[in-house]
Amino acid sequence: MIASDPSKVTAICFDRIHIPGQNTLAVAQKNGAYAFLPTVLNEFDSPKIISEVKTSGLRGRGGAGFPTGMKWSFVPRNTGKPTYLLCNADEGEPGTFKDRDIMRFDPHLLIEGMIMSGFALGVRDAYIYIRGEFLHEANVLDAAVKEAYEANLLGQRILGSSFSMNLTVHRGAGAYICGEETALIESLEGRAGRPRFKPPFPAVEGFYRSPTVVNNVETLCTIPAILAHGGEWHSKIGVPNSAGMKIFSVSGNVNKAGNYEVPMGTPLRVLVEQYCGGLQHGDVPKVIIPGGSSTPWLGAEHYDIPLAYDEVHKAGSMLGSGAVIILDETADPIALTRRLAHFYAHESCGQCTPCREGTGWLERVMLRLEAGQCNEQDLVVLKEASQHMAGRTICALADGAAAPILSLLKMFPDAVRSYLAENKA
Amino acid sequence: MNTAVDTTQMGKVEFSPLQLEAIRLLIARYPQPLSALLPVLHMAQEHFGYLPMNVQQLVADTLNISLMQVREVVTFYTMFREHETGKYRLEVCTNAGCMLNGAYELLDHMCDTLGIKVGETTADGLFTITEVECAGACGGAPVVQVNNIYHEKVSAGDMDTLITEVRGKKLGGAA
Numbered sequence: 001m002i003a004s005d006p007s008k009v010t011a012i013c014f015d016r017i018h019i020p021g022q023n024t025l026a027v028a029q030k031n032g033a034y035a036f037l038p039t040v041l042n043e044f045d046s047p048k049i050i051s052e053v054k055t056s057g058l059r060g061r062g063g064a065g066f067p068t069g070m071k072w073s074f075v076p077r078n079t080g081k082p083t084y085l086l087c088n089a090d091e092g093e094p095g096t097f098k099d100r101d102i103m104r105f106d107p108h109l110l111i112e113g114m115i116m117s118g119f120a121l122g123v124r125d126a127y128i129y130i131r132g133e134f135l136h137e138a139n140v141l142d143a144a145v146k147e148a149y150e151a152n153l154l155g156q157r158i159l160g161s162s163f164s165m166n167l168t169v170h171r172g173a174g175a176y177i178c179g180e181e182t183a184l185i186e187s188l189e190g191r192a193g194r195p196r197f198k199p200p201f202p203a204v205e206g207f208y209r210s211p212t213v214v215n216n217v218e219t220l221c222t223i224p225a226i227l228a229h230g231g232e233w234h235s236k237i238g239v240p241n242s243a244g245m246k247i248f249s250v251s252g253n254v255n256k257a258g259n260y261e262v263p264m265g266t267p268l269r270v271l272v273e274q275y276c277g278g279l280q281h282g283d284v285p286k287v288i289i290p291g292g293s294s295t296p297w298l299g300a301e302h303y304d305i306p307l308a309y310d311e312v313h314k315a316g317s318m319l320g321s322g323a324v325i326i327l328d329e330t331a332d333p334i335a336l337t338r339r340l341a342h343f344y345a346h347e348s349c350g351q352c353t354p355c356r357e358g359t360g361w362l363e364r365v366m367l368r369l370e371a372g373q374c375n376e377q378d379l380v381v382l383k384e385a386s387q388h389m390a391g392r393t394i395c396a397l398a399d400g401a402a403a404p405i406l407s408l409l410k411m412f413p414d415a416v417r418s419y420l421a422e423n424k425a
Numbered sequence: 426m427n428t429a430v431d432t433t434q435m436g437k438v439e440f441s442p443l444q445l446e447a448i449r450l451l452i453a454r455y456p457q458p459l460s461a462l463l464p465v466l467h468m469a470q471e472h473f474g475y476l477p478m479n480v481q482q483l484v485a486d487t488l489n490i491s492l493m494q495v496r497e498v499v500t501f502y503t504m505f506r507e508h509e510t511g512k513y514r515l516e517v518c519t520n521a522g523c524m525l526n527g528a529y530e531l532l533d534h535m536c537d538t539l540g541i542k543v544g545e546t547t548a549d550g551l552f553t554i555t556e557v558e559c560a561g562a563c564g565g566a567p568v569v570q571v572n573n574i575y576h577e578k579v580s581a582g583d584m585d586t587l588i589t590e591v592r593g594k595k596l597g598g599a600a
């Protein structure tokens with residue numbers, strides 16, 4: 001049960017995740033799933049829901065942190081075209097693995113969140129775009145969707161109301177870029193996932209050029225609690241400008257890697273020491289990657305940083321999807337950077353020259369650096385190529401590719417120099 | 426899973442009436458039929474084992490689109506395979522969380538054990554090893570997917586056991 005006193009809330013998205021059998025409708029309903037849905041469908045209307053979501057302070061959990069209520073209010077009404085709701089379950093950012101747990105353990109929470117969101121947006125057809133590798137999770141979702149249709153929670157005139165909505169689970173096929181919302185749309189239309197220029201934004205021209213809302217799994221799963229307890233209630237959880245609970249996926253050199261849902265603003269040290277069983281080696285991390293592999297690195301001096309949007313931004317990075325990757329004293333930041341450079345070169349969709357060429361360059365130079373074949377001039381290339389990529393492309397993948405390189409050069413200049421050819425001979 | 430079907434690049438292949446009905450239902454879920462391309466490719470790959478040219482042509486004909494449209498998609502997404510692989514695909518994640526928890530050591534051990542390099546298939550056609558990007562399960566690092574099934578916190582011993590069991594089965598042993 002989610003506490004109605006905001007100071008006592010211990011979980012929102014993970015509230016029922018540990019209950020055995022929670023993936024079945026019977027167990028989910030026994031534990032409160034869909035309990036508030038009739039009230040929403042019969043007593044709420046679109047303006048009221050959007051206003052509650054705005055008041056809640058909920059910001060998108062997929063990475064960009066855009067205010068959800070505001071995004072919803074950009075959707076034009078009465079265009080004569082259908083409005084689509086797409087759930088982004090692509091979960092490809094290295095370090096992120098939270099949506100998977102929601103989907104495999106509590107799929108009905110996502111379905112309920114999508115029905116309520118779809119109702120607010122006047123949606124007739126909604127889709128869950130799930131990464132292709134999550135076959136098990138897609139099967140769990142499919143089974144839950146089937147049960148929901150049979151119980152008239154989906155389909156025609158849901159629970160006797162005037163609202164009808166279809167929901168389809170759609171598998172991707174192994175392409176990180178399809179997590180970017182416009183690439184996701186291209187992919188869902190049956191094409192290669194190449195991001196589109198923005199504007200127009202999907203809210204105005206998205207799936208088949210119709211108004212489309214793309215939201216992350218965790219974002220949508222927060223909606224039922226917000227509507228049941230009120231936007232005001234949600235806004236009091238966490239810290240100013242970062243309302244609510246957040247699932248942090250912690251990986252790397254910690255003893256108990258995993259997903260932990262904590263109030264926004266929880267200090268990183270608390271997350272690592274109280275939840276993750278501390279570091280594998282040493283007392284402080286060598287590198288903190290706070291929001292997934294695409295976010296700039298922080299050093300040990302930020303070990304006490306409150307995990308909230310503004311605080312992490314002030315420190316020079318981003319909260320992103322809440323994927324915290326920890327490197328301890330035994331880790332080699334150069335090897336990690338080389339591995340990430342490979343990732344971005346492999347995943348670039350190739351349509352912008354700075355990204356296609358730049359990510360390839362970065363990987364090749366990193367490979368040579370690691371092999372002790374670089375000179376000072378190569379370091380300049382590394383830095384300049386990274387700086388030239390960021391902000392000059394259609395999507396943010398290029399910025400993400402530059403982040404680890406620039407972080408490495410800034411935080412570990414001596415270690416990098418020790419790899420240069422003249423020091424390796 | 427891999428039903429015995431003629432999948433030579435030239436041979437004629439077909440969907441069964443049941444599969445065609447499933448495809449018709451799939452198409453109906455989307456505003457336009459092209460959206461069904463990824464699901465139909467998944468279905469075809471599941472059935473035929475991989476996606477040689479004749480299967481891609483079949484998908485194009487079934488959805489009434491050009492072979493080029495199918496090729497573009499098949500080559501863009503890493504999960505679509507144009508070539509036959511071993512019966513067991515061992516896909517080792519070596520991205521950040523896994524790398525920091527011994528994924529490369531595990532990968533090297535597997536390559537040594539099977540006597541192949543990353544991307545290769547064992548001579549008996551049983552195993553293919555590939556290196557993949559973050560599987561979205563970093564809490565369970567290192568992660569190995571075996572034919573789409575996730576194995577987490579995998580040790581070298583776990584992989585040895587799996588390999589021995591598979592080989593035992595092949596020789597008719599009681600694995």
Ligand SMILES: Cc1cc2nc3c(=O)[nH]c(=O)nc-3n(C[C@H](O)[C@H](O)[C@H](O)COP(=O)(O)O)c2cc1C
Pocket residue numbers: 059060061062063064065066068088089090091092093176177178179180181182214215216217219220395396397
């Ligand atoms: C390269 C790239 C990859 C992304 N991958 C994901 C992803 O896997 N899941 C996700 O929810 N958002 C991802 N995003 C962010 C989406 O574009 C989009 O902002 C998000 O789905 C919006 O949902 P939200 O407002 O609920 O966070 C990615 C963005 C970029 C640039």
Ligand code: SF4
Pocket residue numbers: 177194195347348349350351352353355356393394395396397398
């Ligand atoms: S930045 Fe890279 S991934 Fe993004 S659209 Fe351009 S080429 Fe594609």
Ligand code: FES
Pocket residue numbers: 094095096518519520521522523524558559560561562563564566567568
């Ligand atoms: S890094 Fe291996 S699953 Fe994410």
